[in-house]
Amino acid sequence: xITGTIAAIFLASAVVLVASWTPRVSITLENDLxxxxxxxxxxxxxxxxxxxxFYDTAATFCADHGGTLAMLKVQRVDDAVREAITSAxxxxxxxxxxxxxxxxxGLTDYEEEGNYVWNDGDxxxxxxxxxxxGKEPDNKMKRNATHxxxxxxxxxxxxxxxxxxxxxxxxxxxxxxxxxxxxxxx
Numbered sequence: 001x002i003t004g005t006i007a008a009i010f011l012a013s014a015v016v017l018v019a020s021w022t023p024r025v026s027i028t029l030e031n032d033l034x035x036x037x038x039x040x041x042x043x044x045x046x047x048x049x050x051x052x053x054f055y056d057t058a059a060t061f062c063a064d065h066g067g068t069l070a071m072l073k074v075q076r077v078d079d080a081v082r083e084a085i086t087s088a089x090x091x092x093x094x095x096x097x098x099x100x101x102x103x104x105x106g107l108t109d110y111e112e113e114g115n116y117v118w119n120d121g122d123x124x125x126x127x128x129x130x131x132x133x134g135k136e137p138d139n140k141m142k143r144n145a146t147h148x149x150x151x152x153x154x155x156x157x158x159x160x161x162x163x164x165x166x167x168x169x170x171x172x173x174x175x176x177x178x179x180x181x182x183x184x185x186x
Contacts, residue, residue, distance in 0.1 A: 025088045026040070039067075040077075041181070043061070058176075062177060069180070070105045072107075102166065104152070105153065109167070133164035133166050142172060149166075150170055151169065
């Protein structure tokens with residue numbers, strides 16, 4: 001498991017893109033442990049995600065584009081992605097995204113309630129990095145949801161949440177997605 005000691009640094013500042021069929025925000029970060037780079041692309045619901053972007057649709061979309069839903073396992077990466085989204089929100093590029101309040105990331109407790117697992121199989125540990133919003137995860141249930149809140153979103157909701165994590169329904173309301181993909185360092 002990757003620890004919080006990885007020093008991920010910006011290789012490029014956040015680039016805000018407004019055209020459809022491209023990510024709305026894209027940043028590339030370097031991992032000093034293995035000298036690799038990872039690009040994080042933020043997509044709005046209904047952009048490239050083909051109609052309603054529930055968790056499975058978002059995960060498939062990321063895979064079809066050579067990546068996976070983002071695994072924000074360390075604070076530096078989580079902070080950098082959140083800052084890029086927050087910065088883009090202030091410039092109106094993401095305001096149309098935000099009515100759905102969030103972006104799916106690659107963390108679920110679908111297999112066992114309360115046991116959160118990243119999409120590469122790594123588990124979150126009590127002593128490891130997490131960024132849950134206050135009173136989260138709470139696993140609320142809605143009558144017309146298939147399951148409880150088993151998927152995770154990076155949550156933006158007024159002053160209540162500014163990019164912290166929230167457990168959310170995998171198939172209740174569409175969300176945007178944050179994809180990650182290993183790329184060449186430049």
